[in-house]
Amino acid sequence: MLEGPSTQADLSTNVSDSSGPGRARKSLAAVCGALLAATCVFAATAVVHRDSGPVRRAAPAAIPVSLANFSAVMVASARQSLGKSDLGASTVATFDANGAPLPGGVVDGAASLYVSFGSEKSHYWKLFVGTSDVGTDPAAAKCSTAFSTALLTCNTSKTGDGGLAVTTVLVARAVPDEPGHYAVADVKALTDADLPELRVERNVRVFHPNGTMTSVTEGVVGPKSLDPDAIFTSSASNMTKLATDPEVARVPAS
Amino acid sequence: MRRLNLIRRVTLLTLLIVPLAFAPPAFANGFSLYYGPSPYGGNPYALNEGNISWTGKFHFDWYGDSWDYCPADGLGTSFYFGYQYGDGSSGEDAPVLWDVAGCNTHQYGAGTVTKQRQIVKVRVHSCWTNDGNLCWLEDIDYGVGAWKTNPNV
16 A cells, blocks of 8 residues: 655755755754764765766656646547547646646646546546657657567557557556556466456557657456457547547647 | 863763764665566666665665666656565555656655654565556566665664
Protein backbone atom coordinates (compact mmCIF):
# COMPACT_ATOMS: atom_id res chain seq x y z
CA MET A 1 0.00 0.00 0.00
CA LEU A 2 1.17 3.48 -0.74
CA GLU A 3 2.05 5.63 2.19
CA GLY A 4 2.69 9.31 2.44
CA PRO A 5 3.58 10.03 -1.17
CA SER A 6 6.47 12.36 -1.66
CA THR A 7 6.32 14.77 -4.52
CA GLN A 8 9.22 15.37 -6.77
CA ALA A 9 8.45 19.05 -6.66
CA ASP A 10 9.33 19.03 -2.99
CA LEU A 11 12.49 17.11 -3.60
CA SER A 12 13.61 19.34 -6.41
CA THR A 13 13.11 22.28 -4.17
CA ASN A 14 15.31 20.67 -1.61
CA VAL A 15 18.12 20.37 -4.07
CA SER A 16 17.92 23.39 -6.24
CA ASP A 17 16.54 26.05 -3.95
CA SER A 18 19.46 28.00 -2.56
CA SER A 19 17.45 28.84 0.53
CA GLY A 20 17.11 25.17 1.31
CA PRO A 21 19.94 22.81 2.17
CA GLY A 22 22.55 25.16 0.78
CA ARG A 23 21.63 27.76 3.34
CA ALA A 24 21.51 25.11 6.00
CA ARG A 25 25.07 24.14 5.23
CA LYS A 26 26.28 27.70 5.43
CA SER A 27 24.47 28.34 8.68
CA LEU A 28 25.80 25.22 10.25
CA ALA A 29 29.33 25.99 9.21
CA ALA A 30 29.03 29.56 10.43
CA VAL A 31 27.75 28.51 13.83
CA CYS A 32 30.48 25.97 14.26
CA GLY A 33 33.14 28.42 13.17
CA ALA A 34 36.65 27.68 14.28
CA LEU A 35 35.60 25.85 17.41
CA LEU A 36 34.83 22.56 15.77
CA ALA A 37 36.14 23.13 12.33
CA ALA A 38 36.85 19.59 11.33
CA THR A 39 33.66 18.14 12.78
CA CYS A 40 31.55 20.90 11.41
CA VAL A 41 32.95 20.60 7.90
CA PHE A 42 31.91 16.97 7.98
CA ALA A 43 28.50 17.80 9.36
CA ALA A 44 27.97 20.61 6.94
CA THR A 45 28.84 18.58 3.88
CA ALA A 46 26.80 15.66 5.13
CA VAL A 47 23.55 17.59 5.00
CA VAL A 48 23.09 16.94 1.31
CA HIS A 49 25.39 14.98 -0.91
CA ARG A 50 25.47 16.07 -4.48
CA ASP A 51 27.66 15.50 -7.49
CA SER A 52 25.81 17.88 -9.70
CA GLY A 53 22.69 19.92 -9.67
CA PRO A 54 19.50 18.72 -11.28
CA VAL A 55 19.64 18.76 -15.04
CA ARG A 56 16.80 20.88 -16.26
CA ARG A 57 15.69 20.27 -19.78
CA ALA A 58 14.26 22.97 -21.95
CA ALA A 59 10.73 23.24 -20.72
CA PRO A 60 8.14 22.16 -23.25
CA ALA A 61 5.57 24.69 -24.21
CA ALA A 62 3.05 25.04 -21.46
CA ILE A 63 -0.56 24.41 -22.25
CA PRO A 64 -1.91 27.87 -22.98
CA VAL A 65 -4.12 29.43 -20.40
CA SER A 66 -6.61 30.11 -23.15
CA LEU A 67 -7.12 26.38 -23.31
CA ALA A 68 -8.05 26.08 -19.68
CA ASN A 69 -11.17 24.29 -20.80
CA PHE A 70 -9.09 21.81 -22.71
CA SER A 71 -9.91 18.98 -20.37
CA ALA A 72 -13.56 19.49 -21.19
CA VAL A 73 -12.70 19.24 -24.88
CA MET A 74 -10.79 16.02 -24.22
CA VAL A 75 -13.66 14.55 -22.26
CA ALA A 76 -16.13 15.36 -25.01
CA SER A 77 -13.85 13.99 -27.72
CA ALA A 78 -13.19 10.82 -25.76
CA ARG A 79 -16.84 10.14 -25.17
CA GLN A 80 -17.57 10.65 -28.85
CA SER A 81 -14.60 8.80 -30.33
CA LEU A 82 -14.34 5.80 -28.08
CA GLY A 83 -17.83 4.71 -29.00
CA LYS A 84 -18.86 4.25 -25.43
CA SER A 85 -21.73 5.95 -23.73
CA ASP A 86 -20.89 4.50 -20.30
CA LEU A 87 -17.33 5.73 -19.79
CA GLY A 88 -18.42 7.11 -16.46
CA ALA A 89 -17.00 10.07 -14.63
CA SER A 90 -13.72 11.55 -15.82
CA THR A 91 -10.61 12.40 -13.86
CA VAL A 92 -8.15 15.04 -14.98
CA ALA A 93 -4.49 15.11 -13.96
CA THR A 94 -1.93 17.68 -15.02
CA PHE A 95 1.84 17.77 -14.83
CA ASP A 96 4.57 20.35 -14.95
CA ALA A 97 7.54 20.31 -17.32
CA ASN A 98 9.37 17.83 -15.12
CA GLY A 99 6.45 15.46 -14.88
CA ALA A 100 5.48 16.39 -11.35
CA PRO A 101 1.74 16.19 -10.72
CA LEU A 102 0.14 19.58 -10.28
CA PRO A 103 -2.13 19.80 -7.25
CA GLY A 104 -5.79 19.86 -8.05
CA GLY A 105 -5.22 19.15 -11.72
CA VAL A 106 -4.71 22.81 -12.53
CA VAL A 107 -4.24 23.44 -16.22
CA ASP A 108 -2.46 26.78 -16.06
CA GLY A 109 1.25 26.13 -16.50
CA ALA A 110 0.79 22.45 -17.21
CA ALA A 111 3.04 20.83 -19.80
CA SER A 112 1.03 17.64 -20.09
CA LEU A 113 -2.24 16.26 -18.89
CA TYR A 114 -4.56 13.33 -19.13
CA VAL A 115 -8.20 12.59 -18.82
CA SER A 116 -9.10 9.14 -17.58
CA PHE A 117 -12.32 7.21 -17.24
CA GLY A 118 -13.23 4.05 -15.41
CA SER A 119 -11.21 2.28 -12.73
CA GLU A 120 -7.57 1.28 -12.92
CA LYS A 121 -8.52 -1.78 -10.89
CA SER A 122 -10.78 -3.16 -13.60
CA HIS A 123 -11.38 -1.28 -16.86
CA TYR A 124 -10.14 2.14 -17.81
CA TRP A 125 -9.43 4.57 -20.60
CA LYS A 126 -6.87 7.32 -20.66
CA LEU A 127 -6.24 10.18 -23.08
CA PHE A 128 -2.86 11.81 -22.56
CA VAL A 129 -1.43 14.88 -24.28
CA GLY A 130 2.15 16.01 -23.88
CA THR A 131 5.30 16.92 -25.69
CA SER A 132 6.75 14.32 -28.02
CA ASP A 133 10.24 13.29 -27.13
CA VAL A 134 11.02 12.56 -30.78
CA GLY A 135 10.52 16.24 -31.45
CA THR A 136 9.13 17.19 -34.83
CA ASP A 137 10.31 14.04 -36.59
CA PRO A 138 7.58 11.44 -36.08
CA ALA A 139 9.50 8.96 -38.23
CA ALA A 140 11.94 8.59 -35.34
CA ALA A 141 9.26 6.75 -33.41
CA LYS A 142 9.35 2.99 -33.77
CA CYS A 143 7.53 -0.18 -33.14
CA SER A 144 10.23 -2.33 -31.72
CA THR A 145 10.65 -5.85 -30.55
CA ALA A 146 11.78 -4.73 -27.12
CA PHE A 147 9.55 -6.06 -24.39
CA SER A 148 8.63 -8.59 -27.04
CA THR A 149 7.63 -11.19 -24.48
CA ALA A 150 4.82 -8.92 -23.36
CA LEU A 151 3.62 -7.64 -26.72
CA LEU A 152 0.58 -9.23 -28.30
CA THR A 153 0.65 -6.87 -31.28
CA CYS A 154 2.51 -3.79 -32.43
CA ASN A 155 2.17 -1.84 -35.64
CA THR A 156 2.73 1.62 -37.03
CA SER A 157 0.76 3.76 -39.43
CA LYS A 158 1.01 7.26 -40.79
CA THR A 159 -1.62 9.75 -39.80
CA GLY A 160 -3.30 12.41 -41.85
CA ASP A 161 -1.39 15.23 -40.21
CA GLY A 162 2.00 13.73 -41.14
CA GLY A 163 2.44 12.03 -37.81
CA LEU A 164 3.08 8.44 -36.91
CA ALA A 165 0.80 6.21 -34.85
CA VAL A 166 2.28 3.32 -32.88
CA THR A 167 -0.36 0.87 -31.71
CA THR A 168 0.53 -1.78 -29.17
CA VAL A 169 -1.23 -4.38 -27.08
CA LEU A 170 0.90 -5.15 -24.08
CA VAL A 171 0.38 -7.64 -21.28
CA ALA A 172 1.62 -7.00 -17.77
CA ARG A 173 1.48 -9.23 -14.76
CA ALA A 174 0.75 -8.25 -11.17
CA VAL A 175 3.81 -8.10 -8.93
CA PRO A 176 3.30 -10.46 -5.99
CA ASP A 177 2.60 -8.72 -2.68
CA GLU A 178 2.61 -5.30 -4.33
CA PRO A 179 -0.99 -4.32 -5.03
CA GLY A 180 -1.36 -2.07 -8.04
CA HIS A 181 2.11 -2.83 -9.39
CA TYR A 182 2.72 -4.65 -12.65
CA ALA A 183 5.71 -6.07 -14.47
CA VAL A 184 6.29 -7.28 -18.00
CA ALA A 185 4.61 -10.63 -18.68
CA ASP A 186 5.79 -13.49 -20.86
CA VAL A 187 2.70 -14.12 -22.95
CA LYS A 188 3.96 -17.46 -24.26
CA ALA A 189 4.21 -18.84 -20.76
CA LEU A 190 0.76 -17.75 -19.61
CA THR A 191 -2.13 -20.06 -18.94
CA ASP A 192 -5.80 -19.41 -18.23
CA ALA A 193 -5.00 -19.58 -14.54
CA ASP A 194 -2.86 -16.47 -14.92
CA LEU A 195 -5.61 -14.30 -16.41
CA PRO A 196 -6.80 -12.81 -13.10
CA GLU A 197 -3.28 -11.53 -12.49
CA LEU A 198 -2.95 -9.77 -15.83
CA ARG A 199 -3.38 -6.24 -17.07
CA VAL A 200 -3.78 -5.83 -20.82
CA GLU A 201 -3.49 -2.41 -22.43
CA ARG A 202 -4.08 -1.30 -25.97
CA ASN A 203 -2.29 1.96 -26.59
CA VAL A 204 -2.33 4.21 -29.61
CA ARG A 205 0.49 6.70 -29.39
CA VAL A 206 0.58 9.38 -32.09
CA PHE A 207 3.69 11.45 -32.63
CA HIS A 208 2.65 14.65 -34.38
CA PRO A 209 4.93 16.80 -36.56
CA ASN A 210 4.17 19.82 -34.38
CA GLY A 211 6.02 18.17 -31.50
CA THR A 212 2.94 17.02 -29.66
CA MET A 213 2.35 13.43 -28.60
CA THR A 214 -1.14 12.15 -27.95
CA SER A 215 -1.78 8.78 -26.42
CA VAL A 216 -5.01 6.85 -26.00
CA THR A 217 -5.10 3.76 -23.81
CA GLU A 218 -7.74 1.22 -22.93
CA GLY A 219 -6.80 -1.14 -20.13
CA VAL A 220 -8.45 -4.22 -18.72
CA VAL A 221 -7.42 -5.92 -15.49
CA GLY A 222 -8.16 -9.63 -15.18
CA PRO A 223 -9.20 -10.25 -18.80
CA LYS A 224 -11.15 -13.37 -19.66
CA SER A 225 -8.81 -14.13 -22.57
CA LEU A 226 -5.86 -12.70 -24.46
CA ASP A 227 -7.85 -12.02 -27.59
CA PRO A 228 -7.77 -8.25 -28.12
CA ASP A 229 -11.06 -8.31 -29.97
CA ALA A 230 -12.69 -9.91 -26.95
CA ILE A 231 -10.89 -7.80 -24.35
CA PHE A 232 -11.40 -4.26 -25.54
CA THR A 233 -14.61 -2.40 -26.15
CA SER A 234 -13.12 0.50 -28.10
CA SER A 235 -11.71 -0.21 -31.53
CA ALA A 236 -8.15 0.68 -32.43
CA SER A 237 -9.46 2.84 -35.24
CA ASN A 238 -11.62 4.83 -32.84
CA MET A 239 -8.69 5.24 -30.50
CA THR A 240 -6.56 6.49 -33.40
CA LYS A 241 -9.33 8.83 -34.37
CA LEU A 242 -9.32 10.30 -30.89
CA ALA A 243 -5.52 10.59 -30.79
CA THR A 244 -5.55 12.49 -34.08
CA ASP A 245 -8.55 14.63 -33.24
CA PRO A 246 -7.44 18.14 -34.21
CA GLU A 247 -8.96 19.54 -31.05
CA VAL A 248 -6.74 17.24 -29.01
CA ALA A 249 -3.60 17.15 -31.12
CA ARG A 250 -3.18 20.91 -31.38
CA VAL A 251 -2.19 21.17 -27.75
CA PRO A 252 0.27 22.36 -26.57
CA ALA A 253 1.64 23.67 -29.86
CA SER A 254 -1.22 26.05 -30.62
CA MET B 1 35.35 39.39 32.76
CA ARG B 2 37.81 37.08 31.01
CA ARG B 3 36.70 34.27 33.31
CA LEU B 4 33.06 34.88 32.36
CA ASN B 5 33.95 34.68 28.68
CA LEU B 6 35.76 31.41 29.28
CA ILE B 7 32.71 29.97 31.00
CA ARG B 8 30.56 31.04 28.11
CA ARG B 9 32.94 29.39 25.63
CA VAL B 10 33.01 26.16 27.58
CA THR B 11 29.23 26.18 27.79
CA LEU B 12 28.94 26.76 24.05
CA LEU B 13 31.41 23.97 23.35
CA THR B 14 29.45 21.62 25.54
CA LEU B 15 26.19 22.48 23.86
CA LEU B 16 27.72 21.79 20.48
CA ILE B 17 29.71 18.67 21.27
CA VAL B 18 27.25 16.74 23.42
CA PRO B 19 24.50 16.51 20.77
CA LEU B 20 27.09 15.46 18.18
CA ALA B 21 28.42 12.77 20.47
CA PHE B 22 24.99 11.23 20.99
CA ALA B 23 23.71 11.67 17.45
CA PRO B 24 23.34 8.36 15.65
CA PRO B 25 26.05 7.81 13.08
CA ALA B 26 25.08 7.89 9.41
CA PHE B 27 25.52 4.60 7.56
CA ALA B 28 25.69 4.93 3.80
CA ASN B 29 24.42 2.41 1.28
CA GLY B 30 24.75 2.99 -2.44
CA PHE B 31 22.51 1.66 -5.19
CA SER B 32 22.97 1.50 -8.94
CA LEU B 33 20.35 -0.31 -11.00
CA TYR B 34 20.48 -0.67 -14.79
CA TYR B 35 17.31 -2.00 -16.28
CA GLY B 36 15.40 -2.28 -19.54
CA PRO B 37 14.07 -2.57 -22.15
CA SER B 38 11.14 -0.37 -23.14
CA PRO B 39 8.46 -1.45 -25.61
CA TYR B 40 8.66 1.31 -28.19
CA GLY B 41 12.27 1.50 -29.22
CA GLY B 42 15.44 -0.47 -29.63
CA ASN B 43 18.09 -1.25 -27.10
CA PRO B 44 16.83 1.07 -24.41
CA TYR B 45 17.90 1.03 -20.85
CA ALA B 46 17.65 3.12 -17.79
CA LEU B 47 19.59 3.73 -14.63
CA ASN B 48 18.64 4.61 -11.11
CA GLU B 49 21.53 5.32 -8.83
CA GLY B 50 22.15 7.04 -5.56
CA ASN B 51 22.74 6.55 -1.91
CA ILE B 52 20.91 6.00 1.33
CA SER B 53 22.30 7.22 4.64
CA TRP B 54 20.69 5.87 7.77
CA THR B 55 20.26 8.60 10.34
CA GLY B 56 18.17 6.81 12.94
CA LYS B 57 15.59 4.14 13.64
CA PHE B 58 12.84 6.02 11.89
CA HIS B 59 14.55 7.93 9.13
CA PHE B 60 17.20 8.13 6.47
CA ASP B 61 18.54 10.59 3.95
CA TRP B 62 18.82 9.75 0.29
CA TYR B 63 20.01 11.26 -2.92
CA GLY B 64 19.73 9.86 -6.39
CA ASP B 65 19.74 10.23 -10.13
CA SER B 66 17.19 8.74 -12.48
CA TRP B 67 18.42 8.35 -16.06
CA ASP B 68 16.28 7.61 -19.06
CA TYR B 69 18.44 6.64 -22.00
CA CYS B 70 17.48 6.27 -25.65
CA PRO B 71 15.23 5.89 -27.43
CA ALA B 72 12.75 8.70 -27.12
CA ASP B 73 9.68 6.58 -26.69
CA GLY B 74 7.35 8.48 -24.42
CA LEU B 75 8.40 6.40 -21.46
CA GLY B 76 10.46 7.55 -18.52
CA THR B 77 12.15 6.20 -15.44
CA SER B 78 11.42 6.39 -11.75
CA PHE B 79 12.10 4.70 -8.47
CA TYR B 80 10.41 4.31 -5.13
CA PHE B 81 11.33 2.84 -1.76
CA GLY B 82 9.93 -0.34 -0.28
CA TYR B 83 10.17 -1.03 3.46
CA GLN B 84 10.14 -3.67 6.10
CA TYR B 85 9.19 -2.32 9.49
CA GLY B 86 10.03 -3.34 13.01
CA ASP B 87 6.46 -4.50 13.66
CA GLY B 88 6.78 -7.09 10.89
CA SER B 89 4.73 -5.18 8.33
CA SER B 90 5.90 -3.91 4.97
CA GLY B 91 5.04 -0.95 2.81
CA GLU B 92 6.11 1.30 0.01
CA ASP B 93 6.06 4.91 -1.01
CA ALA B 94 4.95 6.49 -4.24
CA PRO B 95 7.87 7.20 -6.61
CA VAL B 96 10.25 9.72 -5.11
CA LEU B 97 12.23 10.57 -8.23
CA TRP B 98 11.53 10.35 -11.93
CA ASP B 99 12.74 11.42 -15.35
CA VAL B 100 9.97 11.62 -17.92
CA ALA B 101 11.68 13.62 -20.67
CA GLY B 102 13.06 10.75 -22.69
CA CYS B 103 16.34 10.36 -24.43
CA ASN B 104 19.57 10.87 -22.51
CA THR B 105 18.14 13.03 -19.80
CA HIS B 106 18.30 12.57 -16.11
CA GLN B 107 16.86 14.01 -12.98
CA TYR B 108 18.61 14.52 -9.68
CA GLY B 109 16.91 14.59 -6.33
CA ALA B 110 17.46 14.21 -2.63
CA GLY B 111 15.35 14.03 0.45
CA THR B 112 14.74 12.70 3.91
CA VAL B 113 12.33 9.89 4.71
CA THR B 114 10.77 9.72 8.16
CA LYS B 115 8.37 6.99 9.24
CA GLN B 116 6.24 6.50 12.33
CA ARG B 117 7.48 2.92 12.63
CA GLN B 118 11.02 1.65 12.96
CA ILE B 119 12.50 0.94 9.55
CA VAL B 120 14.30 -2.39 9.60
CA LYS B 121 15.38 -2.20 5.96
CA VAL B 122 14.68 -0.43 2.72
CA ARG B 123 15.26 -1.15 -0.95
CA VAL B 124 14.83 0.60 -4.27
CA HIS B 125 12.27 -0.43 -6.90
CA SER B 126 12.67 0.83 -10.47
CA CYS B 127 9.78 1.62 -12.77
CA TRP B 128 8.99 2.76 -16.27
CA THR B 129 6.72 5.79 -16.35
CA ASN B 130 4.10 6.24 -19.02
CA ASP B 131 1.56 8.95 -19.77
CA GLY B 132 1.48 10.37 -16.29
CA ASN B 133 1.65 7.01 -14.53
CA LEU B 134 4.85 7.26 -12.50
CA CYS B 135 5.10 3.50 -12.06
CA TRP B 136 3.46 2.00 -15.12
CA LEU B 137 5.66 -1.08 -15.18
CA GLU B 138 8.08 -2.23 -12.55
CA ASP B 139 11.26 -4.02 -13.58
CA ILE B 140 11.39 -6.93 -11.16
CA ASP B 141 14.29 -8.63 -12.95
CA TYR B 142 16.91 -5.90 -12.80
CA GLY B 143 15.27 -2.91 -11.17
CA VAL B 144 14.91 -4.04 -7.57
CA GLY B 145 17.84 -3.25 -5.34
CA ALA B 146 19.28 -5.16 -2.44
CA TRP B 147 17.84 -4.58 0.99
CA LYS B 148 19.68 -1.94 2.97
CA THR B 149 19.51 -2.89 6.63
CA ASN B 150 19.20 -0.17 9.24
CA PRO B 151 22.04 -0.59 11.74
CA ASN B 152 20.18 1.55 14.26
CA VAL B 153 17.35 -0.96 14.76
